[in-house]
Amino acid sequence: MTNVMIDTGNYIAAKAAVMAKPDVVAAYPITPQTTLVEGIANYHDSGEFKGDYICVESEHSAMAACIGASSTGVRTFTGTSSHGLLLMHEMLHWAALARLPVIMCNINRVIGPGWNIWADENDSISQRDTGWIQFYCSSNQEIFDTVIQAFKLGEHQDVSLPVMISYNAFILSHTSMPVYIPEQKDIDEFLPKRVPTWNLDVDNPITFGNIILPSEYEKVRLEMQKSQENAKKLIPKISKEWKKKFGRFHGDLIEYYKCDDVDYVLLSMGAIGAESKVAIDNLQKAGVKIGLARVRTFRPFPEEEILELSKKADLIVIDRNISVGLGGALFNEIKGKLYGKSDANVHGFIAGLGGKDVVFTDIEIMCKKAIKGKAKDHQVWYGLEEV
Amino acid sequence: MKKYKVATTISYPKKGAMGKTGTWRVFKPTLDKKKCVKCLRCWIFCPEATIIRKKDDSVEIDYEYCKGCGICANVCKVKAITIEREAKKK
Numbered sequence: 001m002t003n004v005m006i007d008t009g010n011y012i013a014a015k016a017a018v019m020a021k022p023d024v025v026a027a028y029p030i031t032p033q034t035t036l037v038e039g040i041a042n043y044h045d046s047g048e049f050k051g052d053y054i055c056v057e058s059e060h061s062a063m064a065a066c067i068g069a070s071s072t073g074v075r076t077f078t079g080t081s082s083h084g085l086l087l088m089h090e091m092l093h094w095a096a097l098a099r100l101p102v103i104m105c106n107i108n109r110v111i112g113p114g115w116n117i118w119a120d121e122n123d124s125i126s127q128r129d130t131g132w133i134q135f136y137c138s139s140n141q142e143i144f145d146t147v148i149q150a151f152k153l154g155e156h157q158d159v160s161l162p163v164m165i166s167y168n169a170f171i172l173s174h175t176s177m178p179v180y181i182p183e184q185k186d187i188d189e190f191l192p193k194r195v196p197t198w199n200l201d202v203d204n205p206i207t208f209g210n211i212i213l214p215s216e217y218e219k220v221r222l223e224m225q226k227s228q229e230n231a232k233k234l235i236p237k238i239s240k241e242w243k244k245k246f247g248r249f250h251g252d253l254i255e256y257y258k259c260d261d262v263d264y265v266l267l268s269m270g271a272i273g274a275e276s277k278v279a280i281d282n283l284q285k286a287g288v289k290i291g292l293a294r295v296r297t298f299r300p301f302p303e304e305e306i307l308e309l310s311k312k313a314d315l316i317v318i319d320r321n322i323s324v325g326l327g328g329a330l331f332n333e334i335k336g337k338l339y340g341k342s343d344a345n346v347h348g349f350i351a352g353l354g355g356k357d358v359v360f361t362d363i364e365i366m367c368k369k370a371i372k373g374k375a376k377d378h379q380v381w382y383g384l385e386e387v
Numbered sequence: 388m389k390k391y392k393v394a395t396t397i398s399y400p401k402k403g404a405m406g407k408t409g410t411w412r413v414f415k416p417t418l419d420k421k422k423c424v425k426c427l428r429c430w431i432f433c434p435e436a437t438i439i440r441k442k443d444d445s446v447e448i449d450y451e452y453c454k455g456c457g458i459c460a461n462v463c464k465v466k467a468i469t470i471e472r473e474a475k476k477k
Contacts (some may be wrong), residue, residue, distance in 0.1 A: 097395065097396075098395055099393050099394070099395045147455075153412050158392055197391060197392070197393035198391035198395065201389075202390040204388065204398050205400055206391075206398065206399055206400075207397070207398045207399075207400075207404075208395075208396060208397055208398075209396050210396060210398055211405070218393060220394050220395055220396070223393075223394030224394075286447055322427045333470075
């Protein structure tokens with residue numbers, strides 16, 4: 001029996017987190033994440049969430065508490081957004097270098113000043129070098145399914161890294177959609193209890209996080225890199241198992257949408273990724289040979305998949321972020337990975353910063369401009385620069 | 388002892404895991420056994436476990452690992468431990 005729950009992205013994420021049975025949740029509220037942690041608090045009050053809920057005084061403390069709990073070998077979860085994520089920055093590195101699979105939802109929100117609570121991916125993109133695995137979701141169902149799968153991935157012996165599940169502020173966090181909720185026993189079967197790769201234990205005393213010499217530290221970094229590579233292989237395995245058990249699939253590192261026999265492939269993430277499907281439908285109806293590759297994981301970066309796409313089509317990239325002084329992160333990372341391996345043109349757009357709405361008609365306009373060669377090998381600020 | 392395979396900063400209990408920390412010392416504690424009343428305050432307070440407790444509750448200082456923090460001299464009620472700048476190595 002499967003139940004359908006109609007609710008917002010945050011309440012769906014809360015439901016998923018509770019069904020994954022974390023032992024500890026430590027969180028601090030911030031718009032637009034607030035209802036996520038309120039949701040978990042409600043489940044704690046009703047008894048559905050049986051773990052410990054730690055109310056902390058800041059996001060830095062929230063992540064520190066999760067690290068502390070996780071290092072005893074138990075399952076941990078938290079959620080944050082924007083400035084909260086930035087306040088965690090030091091602890092994000094800490095969790096990843098300690099190889100602790102803390103699972104966290106981040107609701108992509110603008111960074112201030114000026115004060116703005118709408119969707120923008122600069123918060124999580126600016127955490128890309130922390131060692132966390134990063135997923136970007138484009139529907140509430142994907143949020144639910146990805147949260148459960150993230151525990152399995154992060155806690156896997158070959159990965160042992162924290163996982164961040166990002167979704168856009170309000171467009172998903174506060175929008176209700178119907179979501180299939182599996183039975184608890186089926187979730188339990190899919191996601192058994194965590195087996196830690198190391199843990200603090202009074203019967204087997206160890207010291208953690210003390211001095212490490214340069215040659216040893218370098219090996220730690222190499223192992224982290226290898227674990228991210230391992231995640232590339234595990235993500236498809238886990239999503240396949242999920243599909244077999246629950247019948248749903250949102251893609252592996254990338255979700256391909258109508259990508260067969262095309263001259264152009266659009267690459268986008270998050271909410272723009274969902275909106276892009278409508279744009280692709282319309283463009284194909286109008287005879288344009290274009291498909292969509294929605295990037296689900298920014299770390300590990302789907303370089304092999306993108307390289308394959310570039311062999312058969314030119315790429316159009318939309319970034320809802322800006323690495324100031326360089327450009328959009330997705331565009332530049334794709335360009336870097338294709339260098340010397342592919343002759344495909346890469347067309348780029350910056351769009352939707354500060355929560356500016358990007359609807360399917362905008363995406364269609366961007367694709368048409370790209371096809372006309374207006375953004376060839378560079379990025380255009382959609383709506384701000386005339387092309 | 389349980390060992391972990393994961394590549395991160397884990398160290399296991401071992402005497403002198405950080406090397407001969409006695410070489411860090413600037414101030415050196417000296418124990419006057421005649422004054423010692425075996426109260427064991429120095430043994431309790433030493434943060435580095437370099438006060439060695441004997442069966443008869445007399446104590447000795449392990450200079451190989453003592454960093455010379457001076458806590459033992461400070462907590463000694465009978466001033467049996469004095470601390471002085473260590474003589475310069477020639």
